[in-house]
Amino acid sequence: MSKLTNRYALHKLYPFLKKINALQEKMASLSDDDLQKQMHIFKEEVHSGTALDALLVPVYACVREAAKRILGMFPYDEQVLAAIALHQGHIIEMKTGEGKTLVATMPLALNALSGKSTILVTSNDYLAKRDATEMGRLYHFLGFTVGIGVPEDASQQLSAEEKKIIYSRDIVYTTHGVLAFDYLLENLVTRKEERYLRPFSYIVIDEVDSVLLDAATMPLVISGAPRVQSNLYESADYFVSSLRKDIDYKLEDREVFLTEKGLDAAERFFGVENLYQREYFEILRHIMLSLRAHTLFLKDRDYVVGDHKVSLLDQRSGRIFESTKLKSGLHQAIEAKEHCPITDDARAMASITYQAFFRLFEKMSGMSGAVYNERQELKKVYNLDTIVIPTHKKIARIDAPDLYFGHKEAQMEAAAAFILKRHATGQPLLIVTSSIDDSYAYSRFLLAKGIPHNVLNAYNVAKEAEIIKEAGQKNAVTVATSVAGRGTDIRLGAGVQELGGLCVVGIGRQMNLRSEKQARGRAGRQGDPGYSQFFISIEDDVVDEYGSTKLSKYLKKNQITSSRIIRLINQAQINAETLERTSRREIMEYDRSLSAQRTLIYNMRNHLLDAPSLGIEDVKGLLDDCIDNFVSSSHQDVSRFILDHLSYHYDGDYDTIEDPEELSKRLKALAYHLLKQKQDFMQGEFNGYLKTTLLSAIDHLWVEQVDYLDQLRYAIALRQYAQRNIIYMFHQEAYDAFTVMMEKMKEQAVQNIMLGMVISNEADSFRVLLP
Template sequence: MKDRRIYKILEKVKSLEGTMRSMTDEDLQGMTAKLKAQLKDGKTTDQILPEAYAAMCEADRRILGTMPYDVQILGAIALHKGYLAEMFTGEGKTLMATLPLYLNALTGKSTILVTANEYLASRDADDLRPVFSFMGLTERAGVPREPGEPLTNAQKKENYAADILYTTHSILAFDYLLNNLVDRAEDRFLREFCFVIIDEADSVLLDGAQMPLVISGSPRVQSNLYAMTDFFVTTLKEDRDYEKEDKSVWLTDRGVEYAERFFGISDFYAHENFEINRHVTLALRAHVLFEKQSDYMLSDDGEIVLLDNSTGRSLPGMKLRGGAHQALEEKEHVKLSQEQRSVASITYQNLFLMFPKMCGMSGTISDAKRELFDVYHKLVFVVPPRKKVQRVDRKDRFFASAQEQFEAALEETLTRHRAGQPVLVVTATIQDTQIFSRMLVDHKVPHSVLNANNAYWEAEIIAEAGQMNAVTVSTGMAGRGTDIRLQDGVQELGGLAVIGIGRMENLRLERQARGRAGRQGDPGSSQFFVSLEDEVVTAMTGEKTAPYIDGERHISQGKLRRLINGAQKTMVEQSVSSREQSVRYDKILRRQREILYGARDRLLDRDTIQKDVVRRLIIDDLRIFMDENPKLTHGELTRFALDNLTYELDPEKLPEPGRSRSDRQRLLERLENYADELYDRKTAMFKDEEQLQEYLRQCILNALDDCWIDEVDYLQQLQYAITTRGTAQRNPIFEYSREAYQSFGDMKKTMKKKIVRNFFLGDPQTGKDGRMNIVFP
């Protein structure tokens, strides 16, 4: 999209360049106070943008030694206007971001830049802190300085209080969830969200958006169904008992009938068989959708270690949610780890939609502009390159077999290496980097291999990929965010040559790979070598291509091209569909989350709890108890009173329950009177109204948190189990929505019971610090 208003604003910024250049350092620094005052007097950020950007451009020149180019200012204006800006690799997105960060930080509201990994967040924050400090703003990196050393709440509070924060999308998401789990208002560390820039926006908003981020808490009672359902799944046959499509697998009607016979149940989808259904689904996914050495591996000590095959990263310590990890462990016959309950969950879509002002930047985002508008309501602005792109993008070469593909790629690599030209080989999977590395070793070619295992040293290695004679083999994401600068003399050899091996999951990933070469008008080239054995193709076509790979049937170049490109197109469509489904699932949870988090905040902010509200909860609880027990015995009545009302029961207060309606009505009235008496006795324990209010708040907060954890955990499990219901002529989203609505209603009823029980049976104690500590029943 081309917005003419942005070009007009650029002219205004440029017209102030001379004025800023003539200022002393003190006058330039004084612009911050001047602009803040203008905002305080009623001006908007749009109105002060030209002056703010011109001042920051001059500050960048003086402190960093680099003046933003016109295209960087253009992109910076687009970011402030809320666009997702596509800017070619190497054009200077990091410097460009200083302008909108400075402008929005002047408002005093939270201003955050999130990027792909902790190394980039730390590096960029350190590099740019001097210029922000020069202009009188505080800036922090919200990431641990040492891996494995989490930040304390006090450190987080200091970081988020800074004018500008650099962090990662995953840390921000988990911090949001953790901020809504604190017990005291003073432990909260987040400010209200306002302005965010998302670096590598396509990676975050699209590629990383399918899997919810989940915080796990207390362990769940370990199920004994994993072994039984694992054995059951090993007896199934594809196409007869189950069907597979992309990243989904489900039982056929015949498979469902077999499951009902195997487990001795009448309705596989009945609510009472939820756990069997869930465990069968988990075992089926573990065996059919997860491949060893591709999606996970076994460590030396027999633990499942997850792999991110698109980036090549191993993910030590990370576990699949909802019992999926234990299903994998059962499949591999290793010791089952303790299954954890899900305490809180959110997707990136819903996290970033909470920001009133959200924008992003990437080298490749325009290909997904329709999806980005549909999900995030964001338009894409393509920033023109500063210099004409000199890179030569050669036509893809298509092969039937992987052997032909790799040999051709190797020949191209060797040819360019012998001439001294640097070569960057980008593969679609981790395994392909390993295969190609072995081929280079066989030909005695020195090279570096990047599997995206360590972002710190990856950046150093990828930065050297433009040296003469260098050969670097990398997965697509490794070292992303780091420029590849060419050594003197490399331009004359043709610049960096990018050789891609394998059709990638989408065109954006391939454009990212090509964009490594031809930085800021440098020469360079790119070419992809693809085959019918690429993972994308086999995942989408199954065994249909086997005769062509084996040479049993001839295939023309035209059909080869259509099959391979068609497989990528199908995968893109399925990925979009999967992300849309993820949005729908989390949208349902988001409504519940907003209600619960809003209630938590009101409690932490010490809202007054009216006494009649508590009394009404007590009466509701008593009436629910009576309704649920139409044939109540005296023993059940006594048990209820001891479990919910008082440990010091007066037997005379509980008459023998009758059977008639009038008897039950009299009993209810007696119970209500007894509860009133106990209420007065309880409230008399507190020295003043403030102490009573604190007690009530903690009672409600404890009940709210316990019930919400159960709800989140149940909905996480439900998502896994619900996927098979599409084969039972049911809409999975509708089923999930219906059951989530019902479970939310059940949660509210349980919450009322817990609040009443906490109020009557809670034991308030005062600690040495003077704070109230409550022992809950």
């Protein structure tokens, strides 16, 4: 969307705004009771068939007036424009401090009138709880109930009953991770009474770029029973530690592979002749895992180590991904690299990407302070248009041109001199670093100069919001990684405006332009003065990893002013952004097969859970197919088939029957007779028994399938070097595996139904023991 197109999109919102403003006096003249009655009338109109779009104008006018009375905040025109765009299913870019929290109340209230699920997700627990609590007073006044999907104590786990209460509320605030995991967990329940989610209808995604783009590279996985632990992680790590870059292995576009010399070294080390033979696949897999761990994952950038434990990092916010591990053995390879205890590599039971998850909603919208540059990807993946909302007041912040240096020492000296000069005036400083190492380096410098300050990084996030809130006070100095504290306003303290407002000092090129825009946007909110200055070095991680090799010749230079060299440095960030987009696109491509299969399986489970009752007639088809498949097979051991599928007690002359039709008829008669006996024994519990046995078959085979596809995706990547279309191959093998799984699922269902043992308890209830 160009600037011209953006103006056109905004132009279409103004007629709604004009009508809303025209109702301002009328709403202001209403008493509190009358204002509340208006919302009740709107709700009745929706239930009578009036479309939400037709009520946007009066509902927004009503919510606007209520916000003034209850919160002391009257949404200004730009906020209303943003709220209109959100209801229409767009993504909005609003600069930091423009009041996105208040904006969301209008579309959430309007859509909640439908009685369908209305959810706002944001990037962390603190923001979800804060916004739900602050805006909750407004919602309650308007007659809505509010649920908070994250527990008060992060160490607590909400029960299914607690979740059911939360998700039954008119409006729910939660995080994207909690909501997606709840979706996966709900599709593992064995009774419909254990479900807690309502059908997905409308969702607003706060910090939408963080959720739909940055978090999209890490699929959510629920892990189950651990695999048999491999003893190859340490051996592979020892071997890989001896390899030489560009001689034994090469790095290309965030991928690493062995050269011929590296392959020869591996075969000598492990004593094998051909590492690519199928029998040595596990050795090759562990070598590649260790190679990726050593070359593509950096400590304090991608992960941190504490208490002999490896924890993953969100590179942009510096936050730790709690209870999250890399998949397919990669986490264990990093643990071996860091000489930490190697944890179990658990099987994947359920998995989903954010791209697939959010497309489950009927309508989606989002908001962020910096998302416009990614509008094309968001349009292509989610079919969402992005609209930039003008600021309420003209931005007064001064963004100084970036300063460039050949090496870190020169970069740090220049930044340090700048920091000392600004701090001497009392101006508050927010120092945003691109790595944890840099945050500690600048902290040590400030300590040496006797300057009190706060440090906010992955090792110190407990008081994140409190630290950021105080960053605008006179003499305050805050060191933060990336855009930590995002979502929390930095308000200026007394006398700070006269000092030029908050000063943001950026140290190092960030992974993408969005991060830098977010960092700059911490200063100059709501027309406040502010200043930003970035110091860039050729030795910055992004430039070093993604920049041109030509830059190495300029490492000894102090300050760089050549426009040609600056373009080469800036190109590194563009390269990093391109690879990020490629990675997200590949994840989405790989997930197409799993998404289609997941939809089929979850629909099958829900159909089964919602079935009012099941009887013999409902499962005869399964029995018939299983028996017919056996009879038509060339190798027949009838007694073995009966013992494995129908009954633990074989009594009969079925082995002597030569006519296939007769054998099929006799076996089906036996199966029906045995099943009728179970039905007579269990009486009213037979329905529950059938559901339990069928669900068990579905879940057992689906877990196997999810785990297989998880392994397949990594294993098939090794074929990339044979110049094959690996994504096409993945889809083909995934389809073949699904076909096999469905046949196995039918057979497993028959075994569960026929061989399941029913134990009667004292309280006249039954317990099922599956084969």
